[in-house]
Amino acid sequence: MKNKYIRLLVLLGAISISGIVVVQVFWLRKAFDLREKQFNYNVNLALDNTVRALCDYNETDVPTENPIEQVSNNYFIVRTNNLIPPGILKSLLQTEFQKRVIQSNFEYTIYDCSNQRVVYKDYININEVDNPKIPAKTPQFKENEYYFGVFFPDKTASIVNQMGVWIFSSSVLLVVVIFFAFALMVIFRQKRMSEIHRDFVNNMAHEFNTPISSIGLAAGYFRQQDGMKSIKKSDRYLSIIENENLKLKKQVEEILQLGRYEQNTYQLDIQHCQISDCIHEAAAELAINYPESKLRYEVLREADETALADPNHLRNVFLNLFENVLKYCPDNQSVSIKISTARNKVSIDFSDSGPGIPPKHQKKVFKRFYRVPVSDTHQVKGFGIGLFYVRFILRKMNGRIKLIKSDKTGTTFNIQLEK
Numbered sequence: 146m147k148n149k150y151i152r153l154l155v156l157l158g159a160i161s162i163s164g165i166v167v168v169q170v171f172w173l174r175k176a177f178d179l180r181e182k183q184f185n186y187n188v189n190l191a192l193d194n195t196v197r198a199l200c201d202y203n204e205t206d207v208p209t210e211n212p213i214e215q216v217s218n219n220y221f222i223v224r225t226n227n228l229i230p231p232g233i234l235k236s237l238l239q240t241e242f243q244k245r246v247i248q249s250n251f252e253y254t255i256y257d258c259s260n261q262r263v264v265y266k267d268y269i270n271i272n273e274v275d276n277p278k279i280p281a282k283t284p285q286f287k288e289n290e291y292y293f294g295v296f297f298p299d300k301t302a303s304i305v306n307q308m309g310v311w312i313f314s315s316s317v318l319l320v321v322v323i324f325f326a327f328a329l330m331v332i333f334r335q336k337r338m339s340e341i342h343r344d345f346v347n348n349m350a351h352e353f354n355t356p357i358s359s360i361g362l363a364a365g366y367f368r369q370q371d372g373m374k375s376i377k378k379s380d381r382y383l384s385i386i387e388n389e390n391l392k393l394k395k396q397v398e399e400i401l402q403l404g405r406y407e408q409n410t411y412q413l414d415i416q417h418c419q420i421s422d423c424i425h426e427a428a429a430e431l432a433i434n435y436p437e438s439k440l441r442y443e444v445l446r447e448a449d450e451t452a453l454a455d456p457n458h459l460r461n462v463f464l465n466l467f468e469n470v471l472k473y474c475p476d477n478q479s480v481s482i483k484i485s486t487a488r489n490k491v492s493i494d495f496s497d498s499g500p501g502i503p504p505k506h507q508k509k510v511f512k513r514f515y516r517v518p519v520s521d522t523h524q525v526k527g528f529g530i531g532l533f534y535v536r537f538i539l540r541k542m543n544g545r546i547k548l549i550k551s552d553k554t555g556t557t558f559n560i561q562l563e564k
Contacts, residue, residue, distance in 0.1 A: 151336065155329060162325055169318050176311050180304045184247065189213055191241035192223050192295065198237050203227040219300040224292045229255050231265045234293060239269065249303035252296045353397045360390045395434070413541060418456040420484055420493065420562075421446055427463035431471075438471055439478050446484040452491040452562035454542045462538060465531040466495050466558065473517070474499030486564065493560040494549075502551040510548065511536045 192213050200207045205227055212224045238253060248271060255265040297303070305312070364386045367379075421444055428442060452459075470478055474497050483494040502510060506517045516529035539546050543563050550557040 151332070158325060158329070162322055165318065166322065169315060173308075173311050173315060176308060177304060180307060184249075184300065184304060185215065187245040187247055188221060188242075188295070188297075189215075191238070191245045191247065192221060194241050195234070195237045196223060196225055199225060199227045199229065199234070202230075202233060216294075219297040220294060221296075222292055222294040229293055231255060231267065235267065235269065238295065239271075242271075248307075249297050250299050252298065253293055254296070255293045258292060353393070357390060357394045357397065360386065361394070364390065391434075413455040413458065415453055415455055415542060417451045418454055418459060420450045420452055420459070420491065423454075423456055423460045424463050424482060427460045427467055430460070430464055431467045435468075435471060440467060440471060440480065441478065442467075442480040442482060444482045444484065447486055450484045450486075450491065452544075452564060454544070454562055455538075458538045458542070462535050462560070463495075465535050469531060470497045470499065489564050491562045491564055493562070494557055495560065496550075496555055496557040498555045501553050501556055502548070504551075507548055507551055511546075 196212055197207055208225065213221060214224070215221050234253065234255070238251070242249075242251070250268070250270050252266070252268045254263055256262070257264045364383055368383050424442070424444055428440070431438065431440065467480070470480055477498040479498045481494075481496045483496070485492045485494075502517055509515050510517060511532050513533040514529045515533075536546050539560065539562075544561055546558055546560045548556070549559045
């Protein structure tokens with residue numbers, strides 16, 4: 146994948162994830178604020194009912210002004226001039242909080258306004274049925290100027306516990322963000338490994354050029370020496386060296402050429418070209434490279450067979466297909482090529498009479514460096530980049546290739562090009 150596409154993918158993904166996180170945080174905050182307002186409203190109602198109950202207990206009038214004041218986020222005070230018995234206050238608070246479903250531990254404190262001191266203080270745990278902190282005898286207060294405060298130390302935790310759905314959705318979102326970050330890390334790591342692999346292959350191919358050239362020069366030098374003719378079988382061994390050297394040189398050139406294609410350091414010469422001419426030129430080059438081959442091919446064509454393509458690369462496309470026939474169809478090296486036209490497309494069916502490709506390998510034949518396993522892999526030479534190059538270069542020419550049939554009767558590839 147090109148660097149600009151990877152950067153665009155990462156940018157769009159980051160923007161999407163950031164937008165989702167911002168929206169989630171916004172609504173999570175809104176939900177928390179709503180729960181907090183509901184909590185404060187219920188506490189005010191409970192404390193108001195507690196004041197009314199204390200007035201009934203002391204047989205006094207209910208205050209005309211609101212006696213409840215929220216001093217801080219989790220602290221409320223209630224001003225009343227009534228006698229405040231601790232036991233009754235605890236019972237009233239627990240009853241009202243339970244009625245309003247206020248599931249939070251709280252601490253209540255009774256203040257003596259005349260002496261400016263705390264006269265009673267207790268902590269209530271809603272999960273405990275019997276609270277051992279309550280004294281056996283509650284003190285009686287004669288002074289009538291009192292107020293009490295209620296403190297909720299676990300208010301935030303209590304509200305959060307009531308937001309189960311929001312916590313779950315936020316947790317799922319957190320998992321998605323972590324997975325996205327991990328996926329990006331894997332993508333960049335794989336991209337880096339791919340670049341290292343490509344650079345290594347290209348550098349090794351370049352390094353092979355020097356010894357290959359030296360071997361070719363040395364073989365040519367020895368062939369020109371008069372003394373070599375007197376040595377038996379010298380010509381045969383020199384021919385083996387030269388042929389194998391040429392094959393190695395051709396494979397190294399293919400690797401280097403593939404590297405240039407992937408880095409877009411080449412230009413195509415797209416023009417109207419005769420498909421049959423490219424086929425015949427490929428067959429002629431094949432006969433030179435493989436003088437012992439027995440390839441037979443037949444071209445079935447219509448009147449109009451021109452297509453928009455680079456003639457050199459189109460010739461290489463057919464040459465790679467022909468070479469695959471030699472490699473994988475040693476017993477029956479016959480090819481049928483049918484050229485037809487439909488609308489603005491030229492369709493080319495390239496069919497051989499080989500043993501076919503097993504179904505489990507058919508989807509992988511166009512992958513780079515993939516080779517279909519055979520009984521004796523040493524008989525099939527190459528790096529597995531032929532069909533990868535074919536598909537790659539056809540796409541650059543706005544064409545395509547696909548495997549349409551492969552069984553015991555042979556394999557058929559379909560090529561489509563623009564007219």
